[in-house]
Amino acid sequence: MCSITKENVFDAISTVIDPEVGFNLVEMGLIYDAIIDENCNVHVVMTLSTQGCPLHQMITTWVKEAVERIEDVGEVDVEVVWEPAWNISMAHDNVKQALGGM
Amino acid sequence: MKAISSDFAPPLKLISPFFSSGVVFYLLSMLALLFFEPSFSYEQMNVAGWVHLFLLGFVMMIIFGAMAQLIPVVLEAGHAVVDVYYVIFPLLLIGASLMVFGFWLMPGILPYGGVLVLVAMIIFAVENIATLKKTTIRTLTIETVAWSNGYLLLGILTGFAIALGLSGNLDINISLMLKAHVYAVLGGYVVLTIIGLSLILIPMFSLAHGFEERAIQRAFKLVISGVGVVFAGALFSQEWLMYIGYAINTIGVLFYIWQIYIIAKLTVRKELDIWAKSMIFAFGTLIFSILLGLIYFLSGKESILHASVWFLLLGFISSMITGHLYKIVPFLVWFERFAPLVGKEKVPMLHEMYSKEGASMMFNFTVAGVVLGGVGLLFESNILFKAGASFLFAGAIFLFIGMRKMLAYGK
Numbered sequence: 001m002c003s004i005t006k007e008n009v010f011d012a013i014s015t016v017i018d019p020e021v022g023f024n025l026v027e028m029g030l031i032y033d034a035i036i037d038e039n040c041n042v043h044v045v046m047t048l049s050t051q052g053c054p055l056h057q058m059i060t061t062w063v064k065e066a067v068e069r070i071e072d073v074g075e076v077d078v079e080v081v082w083e084p085a086w087n088i089s090m091a092h093d094n095v096k097q098a099l100g101g102m
Numbered sequence: 103m104k105a106i107s108s109d110f111a112p113p114l115k116l117i118s119p120f121f122s123s124g125v126v127f128y129l130l131s132m133l134a135l136l137f138f139e140p141s142f143s144y145e146q147m148n149v150a151g152w153v154h155l156f157l158l159g160f161v162m163m164i165i166f167g168a169m170a171q172l173i174p175v176v177l178e179a180g181h182a183v184v185d186v187y188y189v190i191f192p193l194l195l196i197g198a199s200l201m202v203f204g205f206w207l208m209p210g211i212l213p214y215g216g217v218l219v220l221v222a223m224i225i226f227a228v229e230n231i232a233t234l235k236k237t238t239i240r241t242l243t244i245e246t247v248a249w250s251n252g253y254l255l256l257g258i259l260t261g262f263a264i265a266l267g268l269s270g271n272l273d274i275n276i277s278l279m280l281k282a283h284v285y286a287v288l289g290g291y292v293v294l295t296i297i298g299l300s301l302i303l304i305p306m307f308s309l310a311h312g313f314e315e316r317a318i319q320r321a322f323k324l325v326i327s328g329v330g331v332v333f334a335g336a337l338f339s340q341e342w343l344m345y346i347g348y349a350i351n352t353i354g355v356l357f358y359i360w361q362i363y364i365i366a367k368l369t370v371r372k373e374l375d376i377w378a379k380s381m382i383f384a385f386g387t388l389i390f391s392i393l394l395g396l397i398y399f400l401s402g403k404e405s406i407l408h409a410s411v412w413f414l415l416l417g418f419i420s421s422m423i424t425g426h427l428y429k430i431v432p433f434l435v436w437f438e439r440f441a442p443l444v445g446k447e448k449v450p451m452l453h454e455m456y457s458k459e460g461a462s463m464m465f466n467f468t469v470a471g472v473v474l475g476g477v478g479l480l481f482e483s484n485i486l487f488k489a490g491a492s493f494l495f496a497g498a499i500f501l502f503i504g505m506r507k508m509l510a511y512g513k
Contacts, residue, residue, distance in 0.1 A: 015445070016445075017451075019433075019436055019440075019449065019450075019452050020307075020433070020451075021371075022451045050306045050309075055437075055441075058437075058444075066445065085312065087312060088309065088370040099309070099371045099373070
């Protein structure tokens with residue numbers, strides 16, 4: 001039985017900061033889901049704020065590395081999806097406020 | 103959509119010479135303005151020299167550097183042969199310099215500069231076309247890249263014909279060829295490229311999503327066909343055809359402005375940083391330039407045309423470029439020097455990599471310079487024009503210092 005929770009995974013990913021906007025990926029609302037199986041393998045489902053993001057590959061690597069730092073974690077893979085498309089309503093309130101969207 | 107590999111990103115040492123020397127050419131262009139009078143003709147050699155210093159040295163140099171970085175982002179494919187940019191840079195640098203000296207001092211060296219620029223641009227266009235062939239994606243932006251490269255080649259060929267004509271080696275109608283050249287390069291390449299790239303970059307930096315793209319699709323089609331019509335009209339001496347082309351282009355650019363308005367309404371980031379302020383100023387001056395252009399067609403007064411072109415070049419095109427430099431250059435430097443350190447140590451945010459005060463000074467001086475210089479041209483006032491040129495030069499110094507600091511950050 002795996003003791004890693006979805007919350008642990010989101011906490012680990014919250015150390016990854018988007019250098020352009022200065023917020024972490026979790027508070028930006030870019031992390032859609034984290035599926036953890038019984039062997040502690042983690043499948044992260046996420047999106048990016050823009051499809052042409054030049055940091056695409058790098059951000060997914062950072063997410064993978066951040067999750068791999070969780071103790072006893074198994075295989076980690078990151079899937080980038082474009083549906084549903086990201087929009088500001090998915091971000092946390094502090095992000096909306098700081099960007100001027102509230 | 104496939105992942106964009108970081109392997110596609112060209113190294114900073116390949117791109118940074120384009121940006122640093124482009125800014126030096128901008129500084130020289132603004133310095134040179136101090137020696138001009140507000141009344142002139144476009145066929146004067148010293149005016150042609152300044153236009154090439156600005157358009158080839160600054161605008162083209164920066165666009166080429168930006169395209170080295172952005173083509174893989176737009177096409178989702180790596181460059182066919184990215185190393186050709188190491189060859190393009192010295193050819194463009196020396197070619198543009200020779201052409202400016204040719205126009206100003208020695209017309210005899212114009213063809214030599216022209217050949218170097220021609221070779222640089224042919225390499226650039228061929229590499230772009232080879233890269234285009236690597237991707238199966240066919241978005242409107244990609245089609246625009248293809249069209250703009252075609253117009254670039256036409257523009258360079260007509261420019262080379264003018265250089266041969268001026269040095270007495272070719273018997274052509276220089277005035278007509280000049281119109282075809284200006285339209286192919288400025289409308290066909292520079293404006294189309296700026297429209298295409300801004301459709302990618304403006305929503306990316308403003309975090310605008312879910313907008314309709316019908317207006318920009320119309321804009322692309324109208325500008326592409328309008329430039330072709332003007333080019334054909336100039337080439338075959340059919341002035342009526344050129345007027346139809348001007349009208350098509352104007353409608354196309356109005357659709358583009360409408361698209362930007364749609365994007366602006368959906369913008370998430372409301373902070374007015376140097377990029378946002380530059381975009382507002384760029385589009386404000388573009389609208390003003392179109393208005394002046396329409397007044398010129400009704401009045402025929404040459405000074406109004408000069409002011410219209412001034413606001414287009416130094417207001418719209420310059421601000422689009424300089425505003426984006428404060429986004430693109432920190433990103434490139436960050437990508438090269440700090441991205442490998444993410445997760446290992448604290449890395450800077452992109453906006454921390456340039457001085458906000460320096461950027462504000464650049465912007466304020468430039469705005470004052472563009473407005474004063476434009477009014478000076480409009481009313482043919484030497485003092486206002488010189489005041490505008492002085493402010494622009496001061497703004498260019500701040501841009502130059504800002505660029506050096508951004509490129510040196512974290513070295």
